[in-house]
Amino acid sequence: MTSVSLLSEVNDVWFEKWRCDDAECKYQMIKCGTAVADNLSGKNQITQSSLVSEIAKARQHIQKSLKNEVIRGTANQVDNVLISRLEAVEFENKDLRIVTQDLQAVVKKLESRIAALEKEDKAENIQENKKNEDDDDDDIDLFGSDDEDEEAERIKEERLKSYQERKAKKPSVVAKSNVILDVKPWDDETDMAELEKCVRSISMDGLLWGTGKLLPVGYGIKKLTISCVVEDEKVSIEELEEKITAFEDLIQSVDIAAFNKI
Incomplete structure (x- = not known):
């Protein structure tokens, strides 16, 4: 080329x-x-062209609407949470109001009972003081003779003696205790019916036996749990334990499960 x-x-x-x-x-x-x-x-x-601009505007409007829907949905969720919390608070306030009303009613009843008791005590004290004043007035004679003074002294002594006798006749409060004892046998071959019979055979002034039951201890051995009421001034718990353990062929030991004053 x-x-x-x-x-x-x-x-x-x-x-x-x-x-x-x-x-x-x-x-x-x-x-x-x-x-x-x-x-x-x-x-x-x-x-x-105008078509492209309209499409762009439509897209912007759709995006704005979607954002508004999201914001509106979030606001609705927040409103629902607040409403549920307010309903819970109102329910709790209603319960507290009922409890408060019940407590107020109980307090009013207690106040009325205390007021009635105080009124009764006050009336009794007034009557007692008035009675003592009348007794003192009867004993005093400013214009009496020596014979009258001796008579007044004799009457005073008689009244004092009568008062002491009436006071002695009044029932005094006896201190008692409720005692629950656990009586344990030597082994599982011990006759528990005979054991309970021996325990109940113990008799002391101021001692009253109650209910008894057998409870499992372990290895087939059962213990006798028995209750009794004792007068504190008459019955010694130590002495009672000694009398129970005196049945040494049947009884291994005695424990105090409960001791309550009555």
Whole structure:
């Protein structure tokens, strides 16, 4: 190939074809209505059509609506939580109000009972003081003779003696205790019925036996748990334990399970 033929081929190359393609594309877009030609400052510019702008506005409106829905849903959730908490507080306040009313009623009853007792004690004290004053007035004779003084002294002594006798006849409060004893046998072959019979055979002034029952201890062994009421001044618990353990063939030991004053 000669140099002349190479030069002719180079001259046939179209270096500005892209400009023609670009112009053709713009022309087709204007023809389809997707773009309009606008000559601004000597330059051909492509602007968005009204359809594209409407689509963009629609997208913005949808995004804004979605955000509003999310905010509205969150606000509704917060409102529901607050409403449930307020309902719970109102329910608790209602219960507290009922309890407070019950307590107030109980306090009023107690106050009325205390007032009645105080009134009774006050009336009894007034009657006692009045009786003592009458007794003192009867014993005093400012214008009496010596014989009258002796008679008054004798009457006073008789009244004092009578008062002491009446006081002695009044039933005094007896101190008692409720005792529960655990009586343990030697082994599982011990006759527990005979053991309980021996325990109940103990008789002391001021001692009253109560109910008894058998409770398991372990390895087939059972203990006798028996209750009794004793007068503190008459019955010694130590002495009672000694009398129970005196049945040494049947009884191994005695323990105090409970001791309560009555």
